[in-house]
Amino acid sequence: MKNIKSNIGITAFILLVSISLVSAQESTTLQFMKGMPQSDLQNPALHNDSSKVVIGLPGLSGMYFDFSSDFAFNDLIHKGTGSLADSLVLDIDGFHNSLSETNSFRQHFSMPLFYLGIRGKKSFFSIGITEKEMAQFTFGxxxxxxxxxxxxxxxxxxFDLGNLNVNAYHYSEFAFGYSRDVIGKKLSVGAKAKILFGKMAVQTNQMNLQVETAANGSYLNLKTDMNVNISGPVSLDEIEFDADNYFTDMNTENIDPVNYLTQTGNMGMAFDLGAVYKLTPRITFSGSIIDVGKISFKKENINLDHASSYKWEGIDFSHSLDESKSDYVDPGDLADAELEKLKSNFNPAKSEFNAEAFDMSLPTKIYLGGTFSVNNHFSLGVLDCLYQNATISRNTLTFSANALLGNFFSLTGSYSMIGNSNNNLGLGVALRLGFMQLYLVSDNLMALNDPAKAEFVNARFGMNFLFGRKH
Structure with a gap:
């Protein structure tokens, strides 16, 4: 074949961006909401609720999720113009132009299983158990x-296609927090120590793709070089190999969900530190660093270090045109044969697998903020959050107005600049019904109106049980 034009289908595009409504960090609208005990998730010294006892129960005390990306679904698929005004069009050029040199989409989810907070005269002590999960995909x-x-x-x-990075984890967090007022009531300091138990992890150290094309277009050679660490419910012993010691399958029949959720072999530690300083009766400054730590994955690990290449010379369909001929070959058989060739070329050998331990650091968040209290029931706030992990750094700047109405209804409105997205209007509401508090917080209400244009969406919602509250 003299000229191979690569036709890696449109499906690849759609798959790549269909999860593009994808995450930053915890909701920045949340931090200065009045009457909300969840403020200590972002600063262990900050307590916006005065209750003597705070209790959170599994399935009732809420969930948090977020999705974000460096592009929007609308960059690829959107309504056309002119004669195509009533149709959706695939805008590959527009999507390409919207990208940076390195792009990613991310997703987080957390679910509290238990929380207990107890307030003393000058101190606050808390215990929390939370399931947390994160996934991130980065491409050039x-x-x-x-x-x-x-x-x-x-x-x-x-031609260098760049590096693909897939990183994900799931872990259980046992957090022990303590904060105390010092220097009268002008300064509060707090800390949390977190014991972490890793359940699952995918860590990409390298996944490089390159394509070499013959000068006359007679072939295309795809080369890959990858180094990936995996920890999960399937160990190296469950991988099956053929007689030549090449990978054939992975046995998942022995996966035990109970063992997966309760295993403690992959342990880690993390810390939160925070401080709140009251400069004047109206002006307060705060700062914190969250999730400084890592998890050591030592059990049920699979490490793969694999390099391979695949030479594509096209498929000859000249014998697939006339079924009446004796040398006729079904085109499906030709395609299957090529797929088998592709599979064999990218089939790792047993020698490329091992079960070495590896560490995975948590994404660290740094919060710096301040509030101006107009009166006891209304304040203005500004908060800057830096989100940092091994491959990505993102900054969020949030301005908020925070009100407590009638001592039972908390309302916060916010405007956030999140990465390259500057049209994020957030809302937080919390309603007190006796000792119960219902709440809902989101940093981007615009995503609900037009999800296709959103690069970021998040929400935290649930119920708190508050006892002995002072107004």
């Missing part, structure tokens, strides 16, 4: 460039 713009242009512009060249 060069990959989309190749999918858009094909290999024709790169004849006789080696």
């Amino acid at each position: 713009k060069s990959l989309i460039t190749f999918l858009k242009d094909g290999n024709a512009p790169y004849m006789g060249k080696n």
